[in-house]
Amino acid sequence: MFESYNVKPFFDEMFTAQGTAKPHYRKFYEKLQQFSEEELKEKHETAQLSFLRQGITFTVYNNNVGTERTxxxxxxxxxxxxxxxDTIEKGMIQRTEALNRFLDDVYHNQKILEDGIIPRRLVEENPYYYAKQVQGINVPxxxxxxxxxxxxxxxxxxKxxxxxxxxxxxxxxxxxxxNRYVMRQVYPEFFNNHSVHALEHQMSYLHEAILDHAPKxxxxxxFAVLLTPGMYNSAYYDHVFLAQQMGIDLVEGRDLIVKxxxxxxxxxxxxxRVDIVYRRIDDDFLDPEAFREDSALGVPGLLDAYRHGNVAILNGIxxxxxxxxxxxxxxxEMIRYYLNEEPIIDNVKTYLLDNPEEREWVLEHLEELVVKNVGASGGYDMLVGPHASKELIEEFRAKIIETPHQYIAxxxxxxxxAPAYQGEDFYPCHVDLRVFIMRGKNTRVLPGGLSRVALKRGSLVVNSSQGGGGKDTWVYREKDDRGEHDAKPSS
Incomplete structure (x- = not known):
């Protein structure tokens, strides 16, 4: 079934350069070989239907029209x-600690800016820097x-x-x-001989981390609530699921009042009385008295209660x-500055285009590079040079020249x-991994995370809004832990 599968010239998660299954994939690979082509097709279709039946969807917006997709x-x-x-876990704990210290610093003493480690303008001109609203506030x-x-x-x-x-x-x-629930339902065979870290206790850790932020x-x-913009938000399923699993109230702005x-x-x-608001609303819409006056999603006076230390808002404003x-x-540089350590997991090399020398070099090599808008996400306003038309490259050249500070390369x-199967055959697809770090009095890393896959053959974009999909992520653990099993998510 993998005869036509080609590993080179990429690093493959499952196979060595010689095409043999890596040691930690071997049992899975052997189990896979036992299925017939018809069984594989049937299981693939059952998995997709399972998502549909449970209403697991997200919304893709195009020209202000939303389309529901599984x-x-x-x-x-x-x-x-x-x-x-072990390396990923340590690297994620290190990185989030440095980033948190940076946030506390720029909203208080600004030592990293005074010491010239980070250019002051990158902070002060940043549209997400809310000095006026939250400068000097001490958060739990x-x-x-x-x-x-x-x-x-x-x-x-x-690497x-x-x-x-x-x-x-x-x-x-x-x-x-x-992903884990569907995998267990459709492919129970895969879990019989695998010692995979369970997820069942992680929601209690998340809930514990929320309650750790209770104000003095x-x-x-x-008492904590999850504040959602409502059912038309693209991540609404995420909001409902997390509130249900943690046993906290899911509320909209109209359900809260400040007195x-x-x-x-x-x-x-x-x-x-509400002590903690885990908000899934962007800063601009949180409080019409402090941010956008036209926001119908937020809670008037919420920032005032925050300033008085009567409520915690997570994540921070x-x-x-x-x-x-x-x-x-x-x-x-933050990691070196605040922690006096070298990064365990480093960045991708990044060119800042408001630097004239770096900009000049990038403009000469656009067809080799990836260019991103610093304020965009989800794969939008992005150039992948090797796969782009000459017209698109010239369009981005003009954008960079006009607003260089708006782009990086x-x-x-x-x-x-990694191999993917979508009902016909196994073919290699590009993948990435979103790791979730939960921080309260303790820091914990969700074992595994969300593996995203560029399911369009040859595509580099893993975002679901751009045709990407998801995979289950297994972290192997020591064999003496095998007694633990994942709980079924409540419906």
Whole structure:
């Protein structure tokens, strides 16, 4: 079934350069060989239907029209050995700690700016820097990052790099659980002889991390809510899933009210004091009195309650200043500055285009590079030079010359690949991995994360909005832990 599968010239997650299954994939590979072509097709179709039946969808917007889609699922997992996972875990804890210290610094003493490690203009001109609203506010635990989603890729040598930091409202954790649930339902054979880290306790860790941020004014057991923009948001399924799994109330802005600098939730028994708001609403829409006046999603007076220390808002307001694609280039320096350590997992080489020398070099090599808008996400406003038309390259050349500070450039990395099966045959697809880091009094890393796959043959874009899909991610553990099993997500 893998006769036509071609590994070279990329690093393959499952196969060696010689085409043999790697040791940690061997049992899975042997099990796969036992299925007939018809069985594989049937299981693939059952998996896709399982997502549809459970209503696991996301919304793609085009010309302001939203289309509901199910996340395409591929049943060949990404398997990570214990040694590799140990490196990823340590690297993610290190990186989020440095980024959190940076956020606390720029909203307080600004020592990193005074010392010239990061150009002041990159912070002060950043549209996500909310100095006016939150400068000087002391947040619980001095922790601005309750949940981070860090995107990792592997190069042609198998070395991990950080591609992007997501510190505002990282989404996708629900898909990690649903990928595992579907995999267990459709392919129970794969779990019989595999010692895979379970996910069942991770939601209690997430809930625990939320409650750790209770403000000092909390008298009793802290009460937390998840604030959603509502059912038309593209990540609404994520919001519903997380609220259900943690057992916290899912609310919209209209369900909350602020009185005397205290936040309350309206309920049939009257008003109930809210101590912690895990918000899935962007900063601009949180509070019409402090941000956008036209916001119908937020809660008037919420920022005032925040300033008075009566409510915690997770993730912190203004986190976007730290996950900007231009600031990204300086994260290794942050790690050295705040932690006095070398980065365990480094960045992809990044060119800042408002630097005249770097810009000149990039403009001469556009057909070799990836160019990204520092404020965009989801694969939008992005040039992949080797795959772009001459017209698109010239269009980006004009954009860079007009607004150089708005773009960065990176080498085209030969992203690692893994086998995918979509009902016909196995073929290699590029993959990346979003790792979720939960930070409260303790820091924990969700074992595995969301593996995203560019299911269009030859595509480099893994985003679901651009035709990508998901894979289950297995982290192997020591054999004496085999007794633990994953819980089925509640419906």
């Amino acid at each position: 996340m395409p699922f591929d049943f060949v997992p990404i398997i990570i050995s214990p040694e590799e996972w 635990l001095k922790n601005h990052i309750f949940l981070a989603g860090i995107d990792l890729i592997r190069d042609e040598h198998g 991990y790099h950080v591609l992007e930091d997501n510190l505002r409202n990282p989404s996708g954790m629900s898909y990690v659980y649903q 004014t909390t008298n009793d057991k802290p 005397d600098h205290i936040v309350y939730m309206k309920s049939i028994r009257g008003l109930k 203004g986190n976007g200043v730290a996950d900007d694609k231009a600031i990204y280039a300086y994260v290794p 990176q080498p085209t990395i030969k992203l690692s690949r």
